[in-house]
Amino acid sequence: KAGVTQTPRYLIKTRGQQVTLSCSPISGHRSVSWYQQTPGQGLQFLFEYFSETQRNKGNFPGRFSGRQFSNSRSEMNVSTLELGDSALYLCASSLQGALNTEAFFGQGTRLTVV
């Protein structure tokens, strides 16, 4: 069965622009979480969606937003991009977001802001 698919894999944007990243979870998985990974900060939790509802949110500014569709695919949007937003953005899906189920990660989108 197909894994978690993230598009695009690489993206270059300029400061002030906005960007939308996409994540298609494993078929049947209803929970999608987004993480930002940078060399200095490691993996930082952005938000989690379950059945089209944002269930949890990390400590990121309002420029970071997301949504989930009825087919469980999720998008995240970053507006007014800053240089510090350059990072690897990973999404992870799990069966129901239950406490003891592992999360499966996509390959990530490498965003570079210039």
Added chain:
Amino acid sequence: GQNIDQPTEMTATEGAIVQINCTYQTSGFNGLFWYQQHAGEAPTFLSYNVLDGLEEKGRFSSFLSRSKGYSYLLLKELQMKDSASYLCAVRDPNDYKLSFGAGTTVTVRA
């Protein structure tokens, strides 16, 4: 909040054993996960501990002590392909999110 600490780097020889420690101080706890991440790739699940004790899975084992807020990942019979970053993550029972440590980069030398 969550505070998760693990060493930044470790180096070991092919065929040897390496133990990666992870200590955590969290407001809630419902399981500790270990992930492996090769450079430029997605993290992949290695193990999950929710009760105290040792979980063995082939060459990899993971241990948990909830009273000490401590876990370790043991890699035996190291192979060159084990060179990667190893991430310790704790799940909060209140909000389902995983909080990750900064990761330990393991380098296996011939």
